[in-house]
Amino acid sequence: MTKAIGIDAGGTLTKLAYLNDQHEIQLKHFPSNDLPAILDWIQQQEDIEEIGLTGGRTGQIKAMLDSDKSIHYIVEFEATLKGVRYQLAKEDHQFEKSIITNVGTGTSIHYMDDTEHKRVGGTGVGxxxxxxxxxxxxxxxxxxxxxxxxxxxxxxxxxxxxxxxxxxxxxxxxxxxxxxxxxxxxxxxxxxxxxxxxxxxxxxxxxxxxxxxxxxxxxxxxxxxxxxxxxxxxxxxxxxxxxxxxxxxxxxxxxxxxxxxxxxxxxxxxxxxxxx
Ligand SMILES: Nc1ncnc2c1ncn2[C@@H]1O[C@H](COP(=O)(O)OP(=O)(O)OP(=O)(O)O)[C@@H](O)[C@H]1O
Ligand SMILES: [Mg+2]
The missing domain is CATH 3.30.420.40 (ATPase, nucleotide binding domain)
Known part of the structure; x- marks a missing residue:
């Protein structure tokens, strides 16, 4: 009974987050190059109605999804910060301000406080x-x-x-x-x-x-x-x-x-x- 999923289609890996019947978040990832495996998995979840989508490879996921699903796109940087804020709260961390370093295929670095967030740097080394x-x-x-x-x-x-x-x-x-x-x-x-x-x-x-x-x-x-x-x-x-x-x-x-x-x-x- 998966009604909604969040997908982050990254340069190397496509990450999925969804809620189980107990409303706990479940996580899964696939190689971004293995589109058939990603599609198979999504199709097996019969009840999916809404898909949250982010990441640089959003286009390739969007192109293969059924048009009856409602797709909510969010820019990667916004999605990442939303996720980080949720994870910080869940794990009981509280900081007035912080640097977030996302070591993906490449590395992107952000600044975040209670009122603002912005990209402050990055490197191709990742x-x-x-x-x-x-x-x-x-x-x-x-x-x-x-x-x-x-x-x-x-x-x-x-x-x-x-x-x-x-x-x-x-x-x-x-x-x-x-x-x-x-x-x-x-x-x-x-x-x-x-x-x-x-x-x-x-x-x-x-x-x-x-x-x-x-x-x-x-x-x-x-x-x-x-x-x-x-x-x-x-x-x-x-x-x-x-x-x-x-x-x-x-x-x-x-x-x-x-x-x-x-x-x-x-x-x-x-x-x-x-x-x-
Ligand atoms: N099972 C795995 N297969 C391949 N790479 C893996 C695996 N597990 C961890 N990695 C590492 O994770 C990196 C990808 O990290 P991540 O999924 O955060 O990046 P991405 O979201 O795909 O890329 P980007 O955000 O830059 O578009 C790989 O480059 C590799 O170093
Ligand atoms: Mg990424």
């Missing part, structure tokens, strides 16, 4: 970069395998740390010696016999995590905000990436926040939008 660079550098395309190897890998022969740059002189006080001075920076200046896939993948993940966090911190400083809410399916089932992001955020004296259902803010927001 979950798509993790998959793309993983495939190019190691040939591994299976997402689960990438995560597993990245978790066990070691970055020490590939990344160049601050303490390795400053040799024989004091490290400047504003720089922590153990921070990355150059992602992949050691490869060009120090020969190594062979790089293991796990080590390369751990370093790719480090690069992605550190770029996203650096930008988020700078924007939080600029907007005078303490809390940075990191969302996006890229964070899902990836403790290591969340650890990289959290450690660096805390080091820079900001507070990282992770929501339970990382990737579903847009889909939840699209569903909420129907019910408003």
């Amino acid at each position: 979950g798509g970069t993790l998959i793309g660079l993983a495939a190019l550098t190691t040939g591994i395309k299976d997402y689960k395998e990438i995560l597993q190897l990245a978790k066990d890998g070691n970055r020490q022969d590939i990344d160049l740390l601050v303490e390795e740059i400053f040799q024989g002189i004091e490290t400047p006080v504003e720089l922590k010696p153990s921070l990355t001075a150059s992602n992949f920076g050691k490869v060009g200046i120090k020969e190594s016999a062979k790089y293991e896939s796990a080590d390369i993948l751990a370093t790719v993940q480090g690069l992605v995590g550190e770029v996203i966090t650096t930008l988020s911190i700078q924007l939080a400083e600029q907007m005078d905000v303490e809390h940075i809410i990191y969302i996006g399916t890229t964070l899902d089932q990836n403790d290591k990436l969340r650890e990289i992001i959290a450690d660096y955020t805390i080091l820079k004296k900001k507070t990282p926040v992770f929501l339970e259902d990382h990737g579903f803010s847009g889909a939840i927001g699209a569903l909420m939008n129907i019910m408003d």
Whole structure:
């Protein structure tokens, strides 16, 4: 008995949020490229009357839906914020203002307070970069395998740390010696016999995590905000990436926040939008 669903059709994954008979939110995702699977699932839910739609791939979903369904489009950024506000309330978080970093295929960064919200930045480095660079550098395309190897890998022969740059002189006080001075920076200046896939993948993940966090911190400083809410399916089932992001955020004296259902803010927001 699914009467309404929210769909966030993203560059990589299409996320769905709907209510079950007990009025609890259920969540599901499909690869955005697998349109037949998405359509099949929707058609199996006989009672759907209303569909909330958002995300960059909205057009391709809209084109295949039956015309008897009522479609409510909402821009991605609005849907995401609606979803985030709902998730924050549900998980008992209360912030006067925050930065929201959505690590999707690419990364989009927003500012939000009680009265306004706006996009404040972003970077092309995101979950798509993790998959793309993983495939190019190691040939591994299976997402689960990438995560597993990245978790066990070691970055020490590939990344160049601050303490390795400053040799024989004091490290400047504003720089922590153990921070990355150059992602992949050691490869060009120090020969190594062979790089293991796990080590390369751990370093790719480090690069992605550190770029996203650096930008988020700078924007939080600029907007005078303490809390940075990191969302996006890229964070899902990836403790290591969340650890990289959290450690660096805390080091820079900001507070990282992770929501339970990382990737579903847009889909939840699209569903909420129907019910408003
Ligand atoms: N099962 C999975 N298959 C593929 N990618 C996955 C999977 N689980 C997590 N990911 C990661 O999540 C990323 C996509 O995140 P998300 O769903 O938030 O982005 P999107 O909404 O599709 O993209 P965008 O918002 O940029 O249009 C992928 O790039 C990948 O790193
Ligand atoms: Mg998205």
